[in-house]
Amino acid sequence: MNKTTLFVLIAMITSILSFSQEHTGKEQEHQEPKNIEEPRHRVAFILGHSYISLDNNEILAIPSFGLDYEYWLSKHWGVGVFSDVELITKELSPSVDGESIEREYPVVVTLDVLWSPIKHWEFVLGPGIISEKGEVESLVRFGVEHDLALGHHWDVALNVFYDQLFNGNHAISIGVGIAKRF
Secondary structure, X not given: OOHHHHHHHHHHHHHHHHXXXXXXXXXXXXXXXXXXXXXXXXXXXXXXXXXXXXXXXXXXXXXXXXXXXXXXXXXXXXXXEEEEEEOOEEEEOOOOOOOOEEEEOOEEEEEEEEEOOOOOEEEEEEEEEEEEOOEEEEEEEEEEEEEEEEEOOEEEEEEEEEEEEOOOXXXXXXXXXXXXXO
C-alpha cells in the first residue's frame, strides 16, 4: 500500500468517525449494540465509487453499485455476503506490476464476518473474489460501516472498504446506500 492510498484511507475513516460522534452536555452513556429482538436479516443497495491507485500516482475513481446481505447471529456478531459491480470498461496502464490492466465490469463478492461493538457501527473482515472476463482473483476485504436509522427498520448505510488482492493490487471503496432489516 503506498503512502497516498494509506493517507486517503485514514482521512476517510477519521472523517466518518468524527462526524458520527454524539456530544451531549453530560457523560456519554454506554450504547448497547444491536437489540437481539431486532430483525436478524438486512439487505442493502449501495451506490459508491472504487478508487484504484495507478503506478503514475494517479487515482482512478470508478462508479459502482452493490447488493449486500447480512445475517446477525447475536448482538455483536454477524455474517454477510457483499457484492459490488464496478461500472467500467477501460484499459488501465500500468498496474502495480508494470503491466496494463483491461477492466471490463469487474464483480467483487466477499463473505465477511461482521462485528458491531456499538449500535450502528459494523466492522467488516473477510475473503472474497473478483471476477472479470472469466478470470477470478482472490482478495481480502476489511472496512467499516455506519448505519443511520430512519425508522421502521430502514436505514442509510455509509461504508468504507479496503480490498487487497493477492496479486498486489488494491482498491478503496466508499459507498452510501439504503437498507432494510427484516
